[in-house]
Amino acid sequence: MSSKTSMAMVATLGFVTALSGFLIVTVFQATKPAIEENKRLAIQQTVLEVITGATADKHFIINGQGELLEAAPGMKGVNVYAGYDAQGKLLGVAAEGSAQGYSGSVDTIYAYTPACGCITGVKVIKQTETPGLGDKTITDKAFVANFEHLEAKLDAAGKALANAIVAVKHGSKQHPWEIDAISGATISSKAIAKGLNGSAQDVLPKLVPLLSKIEGAKP
């Protein structure tokens, strides 16, 4: 193997990689605004949907020290999204939940309404459950109705939920903090309950003291 071919190899690859780098950056720059807008819109839409009546939203992050910060790229912590009505009144706060379902994790965004100390809406944003079965958690009206008013009160100490949110077998719901599972998709239902419970147990104790701050930070 002559060094000439080696040189040719290096030159070719170098040229081609540089060329492709150029192309990619160009495209990336060109599409970046549209993509970010898309992503933001997607989240906003979800938040506004899940918090009934909200018309504006704001993204906060609660960091490890329990401080509330306005979200900016690169920040670490728990995401919460505040939803306000046209008058700028805080209607609810949305947070993210996630748990393992039948065949993968089920990710949700749920709305916590401080007024009633309950969860008032849930939206599944990502799941890989069996189509036509596990995804009934999105389409089944009776199931979705569970989340019109799902109790999520803190206990006296304010460190955890008074009653853990659980899914129960279809038709056996008795308490306001229970979720009536979809028959045939108990596992997916439970995944949602588990996601809510896990997140609520963690987020609500931090969030509740901060509510007034959020209230103030109008959009």
Next chain:
Amino acid sequence: MLALFDKLRKGRFSHGIHPHYHKEATQGKAIKRLAFPPRLIVPVMQHIGRPAKPIVKVGEEVVRGQVIAEADGFLSVPVHAPATGIVRDIGLMASAAGPRVLSIVIDVYKAASQQVLYGEPVEPETLTRAELIQRVQATGLAGLGGAAFPSHVKLKIPASKAAHTLVVNGCECEPYLTCDHRVMLEQPQDLLQGIRYALRITGAERAIVGIEDNKADAAAALKAALRPDDRITVELVETKYPQGAEKMLLKSLLGVEVPEGGLPIDLGIVVNNVGTLAQLGRLLPSGEGLIERVVTITGYNVDMPKAGNYRVPIGTPVRFILEQMGVEADHEKVILGGPMMGASLASLDVPITKGTSGVLVFQGRTFMDGENTAAVYPCIKCGRCVDACPMHLNPAQMGWLAGKRQYGLMETEFHLKSCFECGCCSFVCPSNIPLVQYFRIAKAVNRELQERAA
């Protein structure tokens, strides 16, 4: 752990089958002599090795016991005239296997006394081992147990090896056959004499006669005839097919396994059939040739009152035997040998040879022992053949390969060569797959390919 298991299993070999034996019809009947047929067909190749060379001419008169074809080298045995008569033809005649083979056709004199003229008596005790082996060859003896391997070759222990044990195979595990049984009962002295000669020739220290436990009377007869100074023991083994296969018998008696591709002599053992040794005991001192043997003649589903064991001149055509038995000429199947390994005949003009132990006539739906049909189904992978194969082969796998003509693979990966065609696998196969036939084909093809490559 495994070794312990093996020890526990000594006294029997694993796998094998239990067919219906059907021995009742003939085992109680004493050996009788069959009449001489008008014409004998004597093939020059009745043994494994090189064919004998005819030394008589067409039209020549031969006397019973006279050598009519001489051995061609060491791995060959001479052929003697089974009856006094005139040589009518020397040409290609039908054989049990199919191909036409060179045979000497003798028209038997009706009026002749059929005295055995030839034969030069000797005192075996006075001869050296080499001389004895020469005398054994001269008798034309080839294994009567089935393979018809020249007995003198087997008895001559190669210089590199030594024999310590002579195993005498009195199992007769094939269904229907009882000729060895009768020989043990009626000629214990001949047999024991033959064993003593064989011990002397091979230099083995002891002899063990292995007999299946359904022939206890034969064992008793042999024991009764033993001399106190004999180094011979008689042992009963389980009645199970193929107990008589030498590898199985050695496993049962001695707990040893003949290594793959090896012979018993590799373990210092020589195996001989009781019929062979009984003949040896008679022929060696008298110097006669092997001109007749005991054959079981019986049938299934046929009316054969004369069924029994007969002393039949070598070369007697099957057609003549059936006529003597009073069996009509039309019948579905005639088998030379036992039902497990014997050959079904295309032509009744095939003669009895040194290796023929039985003539079986089957009639009607006799192919099966029971309710089955003969329809062949695909292998359902039941594993019965694997559990039946006494050689611990994988007949099912080989059967699949054979179905795709992958004969080479059968040999290199699945030990095709170790299959001794006992038929256990075909016997148990619920799909009626002709496994053994596949294996025979595969072996033949491989052999041809190797020959061609060489």
Next chain:
Amino acid sequence: MANKHVVLHTAPHVKKPQDVPTIMRNVVYALLPIVAYAVYQFGISVLALVIVTTLACLGTERFFGWMGGKPNSLGDWSSTITGMLLALTLPPGFPLWMGALAGIAGIAIGKAVFGGIGFNVFNPALVGRAFVQAAFPVAITTWTPAFFSGRFTEFVPSTLTLPFLIPPETAEWVKQVAVDGFTGATPLALHKFQHVATSPLDLFSGAVAGSAGETSAILILLCGLYLIARNMMNWKIPAWIFIGVVVTSGVLHLINPAKCADPLFMLFSGGLMLGAMFMASDMVGSPLTPRGVMIYGLLIGGLTVVIRVYGSLSEGIMYAILLGNAATPLIDAFTQPRLFGALPRKKSA
């Protein structure tokens, strides 16, 4: 015509009196009591289901035979077995059209594409069931109560669903007919999801929810013993499966009794008995050698428990058997019998 001629045939000239149709026919006999008991338990819905699945299997078998220009293969009874076993693994109120689809799928993709009897690598009945389980996960986990009063005159509402349509909700109907305490969940699901134990007595008598044929373990055991006694089934397969189940669940039970039920419950609940006795023991999909059978059985037993305990599903025998089938060629390849008089292996395999 009297022109009889000599017939030539290769040795051996005698045969053991058991051929494929004989064996298969006896399996049908052995299944009949189980079917009868299932009908007694669940009524005419199950009877209809058995008939439909069997006809679907037979029809598909014949259709593919005809397409391939092969002779009629219905006489070997194997498709009948497939149909009967398939029905026994389905819920009693399973819509008939889905049952038919399971039969068709089982024979078509489980057997016919491979060349018919003997060449299938997976158990056709289970292929059929796995297909509908994946296709209709709701219908196949909808259980109806045993011994309801009108069972000999009345179909379960879902049974008669029109083809291709969603079966009606049976919850209301179940409330009406059920003896109290029926929860619509199998003992395994109850244990797994609700942590409720079922009494052994109920398990034996079959007064629990479950597939049509899986509910009375004792009867299945007896019918299996018939086949074993007639030497038509390899008893080692169920035996090793039971050992696999008992050992695995025993260990897991000792470690965490809340998560894993005790071995006895494991053994007698769900479809294990039917699967081990009649489905894993199908020789076509199981290894040839005793050593292979041991590995196969232990694998199935172990997997069943693992899936029951750690998986998302409450019952694992069907998938365990299918996986066992899939592993069979591999097992066979590594458990060739040891040749009589084998020399020590010089070269590696």
Next chain:
Amino acid sequence: MVNALFTADMGVALGYMLALGVTLAILLAIANKFLFVYEDPRIDEVDSALPHANCGACGEAGCRVFAEKLIAGAVSPAQCTVNAPENNAAIANFLGVDLGNQEKRVARLACAGGNHVAYMRAQYSGLQSCRGAAMVGGGGKGCAWGCLGMGDCKDVCEFGAISMDKNGLPVVDITKCTACGDCVDVCPKQLFELHPISHQLWVACKNLHHGNEAETECEVACTACERCANDSPEGLITVRDNLAIIDYSKNSLASKVSIQRCPTGAIVWLDDKGNIEKGQKAKAVIRKQALPVIGRA
């Protein structure tokens, strides 16, 4: 927009990509140097022009081996009889060697005893395979040398050159036959031989019985009457072991004269399409259907 392109991003990205590309190229170049294994690129080229039937008709263990030997000059392209002639020509051209054309050879069958002229003496039942049948009492055919008609040769011919005629005799389509020799190997009665198509005089019989004895088993058997030998140039045909044998080293002397007086039509003339021509004196066979199985004549 254009401005946005020349941000720092672009600089980092281009630098990174360049570095990546160059590093890897250098790595590969080094590896190439130390790990290089030379393989004649022509092997691939030639291999790609072969048919990939891996049939062994060329006598090698597969196409790739043949390609290697072609490069080495050990074989010539035309030895692959399966390939399209133009591809072989392309290979010869590419390698600059002679095509090495040989005369086309085909498989010829030395038996004419279909089931309408040859007697069966026993009914074989079992595996439908000539090999298998031949091992069971010879298969039941009267003539121990004759074709059993179960078509092992047909099954084994990868090129579909053999078909069974209505009397159960294989017929070779010589346009399809590649002389691979598989049928020669498979036939248990050794009835096939490979011959150049110029060998047109042919004895379609292997029966070693004499005269009547042969004819009672098969009506078209060679009876060893020696007429063909007598009518032919000296040494072209000899009768040995009751069978006429042609000495093909004298093939140039062969003509249709030899076949004319054959009483059974056992010796024939094959035209270049493989059609059979019998002599004038050969008895005409009018029977169409198979003979019944008869125990003994």
Next chain:
Amino acid sequence: MSLIKQDDRITLDTFLEGVWRENPVFVMMLGMCPTLAVTNSAMNALAMGVATTFVLIASSLLVSLFRNLIPSEVRIATYIVIIATFVTIVDYTMQAVSQPLYHALGAFIQLIVVNCIILGRAEACASRNKPLKSMVNAAGMGLGFTLALLSLGSVRELLGSGSLFGLPLFGEHFQPWVVMVLPPGGFLVLGGWLLFFEWLKTRKQDQVLGAEGATHG
């Protein structure tokens, strides 16, 4: 380079080759992963097909343009860089156009890089032919791929969800066969198509044979 001469002409076959005779999915069995993974609905199938076709054509063009400059040692690496560039472009474009579609196809858009069809075309066609011919051929391949994906996607969506391109076809009481949109469904439907084509082929052969037999008889 090759023994068997390349033909520079662009014929209808240059295009049609990939559509039918050498269909990448049904005949050459290439690019199986996206074929099975994203065909659980017709829409996904179509999007995947179009995206792949774009990458196929664009990369064919570039490879063909540079074909004489690239040293054979870094041939593959270069092709891959070129392909990856276009895939990244498609990736970002799709994100900009529709988030839901992007999520449905998941990583499989990025995995177009390793779709053997594209590299295969680069190796077998683009590196040996002039740009236009390469592009025509690539377009044919892309069309063939898209059609194959569609034929899978529509069957799977039809049976698995009772709809086509999201439009419900069988009414609300239709019981979907969930298995069809699950992984086994992908394998089985493609297997089914192949069986069907094979059956058609043998039937055609039988007919031809039958006709021949008739003239001979």
Next chain:
Amino acid sequence: MGNADSITFIFFNAFLANNFVLAMFLGLCPFLGVSGKLNTALPMGLATSFVMLVSSVCAYFLNELLVAFGIEYLRLISYIVVIASAVQLVEMTLKKLSPTLFRALGIYLPLITTNCAILGLALFQTFKEYNFMQSLAYALGAGAGFILALLLMAGLRERLELAKLPSVTQGAALSLILGGLLSLAFMGFAGLGAE
């Protein structure tokens, strides 16, 4: 056990429940192409798993680099280029060290480069934000799963090679149907390891 981020769960999930080949549809070309014989399937599986491990490690560090530079959009191209080079190095080494093995794997070695499973692994581990140990577990699980699927398939195909298949079922259709049935059987592993 049970935690979705635990090493064991990641391993078993990639190995069985979300088997790369049978549930995720990755690496199908070699799965269908090199599964005809057991004794080529095993080396192929091992080679692929090895490359998976290598590329997983490469991808992990490469990603750190990309994030540090803030040029994540070059991820795809960097991954594939690095993987391709790694494969080529493995190929060259093999060719040098074991020409017989090289011959046996023949044209399939380059296929590893264009094997979705390799790139898929690298991309998924990045999407899932696995740390180094998790990535390793993921790669090992995926590799083991690939070998398992390949071996099962090869075993089945070797057996069916000897079956009397209907004329239409030969070849690719058969492999696909087998793949479908295997995938059906693997559905039994759903959720294995989850709480």
